[in-house]
Structures are given as C-alpha cells and as structure tokens.
Amino acid sequence: MTGTSSTSLSTAYSPCPNDTFTFHAWAHGLVPSPLAPEVAFADIDVTNGLAERGELDLLKISYAALPWVLEEYALLPCGGALGRGCGPLVLTGPDASADPADLAGRTIAVPSERSTAYLLFRLWAAEAVPGGLGGIVVLPFDEIMPAVGDGRVDAGLVIHEARFTYQRYGLRSLADMGEAWEAATGLPIPLGAIVARRSLGAERLAELASAIRASVRYAWANPEASRGYVLEHAQEMDPAVADQHIALYVNDFTADLGEDGYAAVRGLLERAAAAGLVPATAPGALDFPGA
Structure with a gap:
C-alpha cells in the first residue's frame, strides 16, 4: 500500500466493471490512504444482507436497502452508482404481450427484494400493473435472462450489462x-x-471518502491500469460491453453525489416510504458525518 502503514477495512463490492474500475486504484495501493480495503466480491443481494447484519466495515449496497442500515452505516458521498438512461429493464420473451398490464399474476425474477431495481419496479407496477403481480423469484442478476429465455419465469427485472446484451437471449424490453x-x-x-x-468516526469517514474519490479520478486518468482487474472479475464479459458498462455507470455522481444525487436518494426513499414499501428515513440520516 502507499505510505508506511494502513488500517484494513473489511469490504465487499460487486465484481461488476463499474465497481472494479472505481475501486481498483485504492484496492491496489495506487492512491495515498491510511485505509486499505480487504476486498470480498459479492452479488448485491448478498451485500444488502451483510449490511443489514452489520458484518463488514464498507459495502456497496442498494439505495433501497438504506432505510434498514442507516443506524449503523453512513452513506458515503462518492463511489456509488447513479445516472440517467441507466435504469433497470423489465424483460419478457419475444411472444409475450407488450402491454405491462398483462404482467398481472405473472412470475417475475428480480435480483434482490432489497434492490433499488425492485423498489423502482414496485413503484412503477403499482400504476402499470393494476391487477397486481404474481410470484417474485430472487435470482443472481446473471441468471435472470436465461430464466426468462427458457420460460422458468414470465419476466425478469435486469440490471448492469443486461441493458446491452438482452437481445442475445431473444428477449425484448417491456419497460x-x-x-x-x-x-x-x-x-x-x-x-x-x-x-x-x-x-469509524468522522475523521476516518472523511479519509475514506477522499480515498474513494482519488481512486475514481485515478481510474479516469489511467483507464488501462484497471483493465486486467475489471476483466478478471467480469464473468467472461466482452471487453467492449465492460467499457459500455463503465461509461454508463461511472460518472460525475461516482465522484460526488452533489445536490442532484442527494435529491434523487431522498426522492426515492420518500416516495417508497409514502407507498409503505420501506421504513421512513429519520431527518439527517443521509447526512455524511465526515463532511
């Protein structure tokens, strides 16, 4: 690691290109930091559960899971994934109805019942599927498209690089x-x-945010430096797809949430709480202690 000594933090994030690209420099000691991550890779459904059980120091989780963990964990103002034109898709088979209302009573595969994707889906479905959904099946995100393709489920809610690859499975985007x-x-x-x-305390949290911001900026300045790390963990992903993934999900909000980012998080949690889908967030719970 850079420097003479460091404090290790138990850390979990996904093997997806946006996370490995973002954290590569920090994880490999390429930016100055008194803190060093001990990294485990895990799907978002796993990291959401780890956070709810309070098992690690630093985690990438769904924004939808925040209401259950904010007492023990602080939201960092950097390192995450927000954006425009990068939302989850509802996929169906090529012969399925193009009317979202026809999802009523159908079985839907989702990546996690605590995922932001599922929360957005529930907010959407409350209006678009007035007849109500059928069963929900939780699958790792990379198993959802095959499950839709072979008819094990009627539709699938997909995230990540599935935006670029679903046509290969003969599927279409319903919404x-x-x-x-x-x-x-x-x-x-x-x-x-x-x-x-x-x-960890305000000082350590501020150091942590600084390290993550530095890691993001290093990745942007040296995009080839992380390529081996990204592709090693990208589950045999086409390098061109990995590049599309990074370009879409690693953006200005990754370096700093900013006013629009915080407004988006508050808006999501307030709408979801009003619909009875998540607990209400206490005033100030989203504020960063290390600011």
Whole structure:
C-alpha cells in the first residue's frame, strides 16, 4: 500500500466493471490512504444482507436497502452508482404481450427484494400493473435472462450489462424503470450506494471518502491500469460491453453525489416510504458525518 502503514477495512463490492474500475486504484495501493480495503466480491443481494447484519466495515449496497442500515452505516458521498438512461429493464420473451398490464399474476425474477431495481419496479407496477403481480423469484442478476429465455419465469427485472446484451437471449424490453423514474421526477436514478460503519468516526469517514474519490479520478486518468482487474472479475464479459458498462455507470455522481444525487436518494426513499414499501428515513440520516 502507499505510505508506511494502513488500517484494513473489511469490504465487499460487486465484481461488476463499474465497481472494479472505481475501486481498483485504492484496492491496489495506487492512491495515498491510511485505509486499505480487504476486498470480498459479492452479488448485491448478498451485500444488502451483510449490511443489514452489520458484518463488514464498507459495502456497496442498494439505495433501497438504506432505510434498514442507516443506524449503523453512513452513506458515503462518492463511489456509488447513479445516472440517467441507466435504469433497470423489465424483460419478457419475444411472444409475450407488450402491454405491462398483462404482467398481472405473472412470475417475475428480480435480483434482490432489497434492490433499488425492485423498489423502482414496485413503484412503477403499482400504476402499470393494476391487477397486481404474481410470484417474485430472487435470482443472481446473471441468471435472470436465461430464466426468462427458457420460460422458468414470465419476466425478469435486469440490471448492469443486461441493458446491452438482452437481445442475445431473444428477449425484448417491456419497460425501462429508469425512463419511468426520470419522467416522474426529473432526477437521476439512484442505484448502488457505498456505506461505511459510523463507528469509524468522522475523521476516518472523511479519509475514506477522499480515498474513494482519488481512486475514481485515478481510474479516469489511467483507464488501462484497471483493465486486467475489471476483466478478471467480469464473468467472461466482452471487453467492449465492460467499457459500455463503465461509461454508463461511472460518472460525475461516482465522484460526488452533489445536490442532484442527494435529491434523487431522498426522492426515492420518500416516495417508497409514502407507498409503505420501506421504513421512513429519520431527518439527517443521509447526512455524511465526515463532511
């Protein structure tokens, strides 16, 4: 690691290109930091559960999971995934109805019941599927498209690089949750959050945010440096798809949430709480202690 000594933080984020690209420099000691991540890779459904159980120091989780973890974890103002034109998609088979109302009573595969994708889907479905949904099946995100393709489920809610690859499975997009969210709010889509233990204290949290910002900036300045790390963990993803993934999900909000980012997070949680889908967030709970 850069420097003479460091404090290790138990850390989990996904093997997806946006996370490996974002955290590569910090994880490999290429930016100055007194803190060093001990990295485990895990799907978002796993990291959401780890956060709810308070098991690690630093995690990438769904923004939808925040209401259950904010007492123990602070939301970091950087490192996460927000954006425009990058929302989850509802996919169906090529012969399925193009009317969202016909999802009533159907079985839907989702990446996590605590995922932002599923929360956006529930907000959308409350209006678009007045007959109510059928069963919900939780699958790892990379198993959803095959499950739709072979008819094990009627539709699938997909995230990440599935935006670029679903046609290969003979599937079609029934609805774009990001388009629905942006049309309703005008705000970017909050997808993945970075959280860290509040018990680390304000000084350590500020150092952590600085390290992550430095890692993002290093990745932008040296895009080839992280390529091996990205492709090693990208589940045999086409390098061109990995590049599309990074370009879409690593953006200005990754370096700093800013006013629009925080407005998007508050908007999502307030709408979801009003619909009875998540607990209400306490005043000030989203504020960063290390500011």
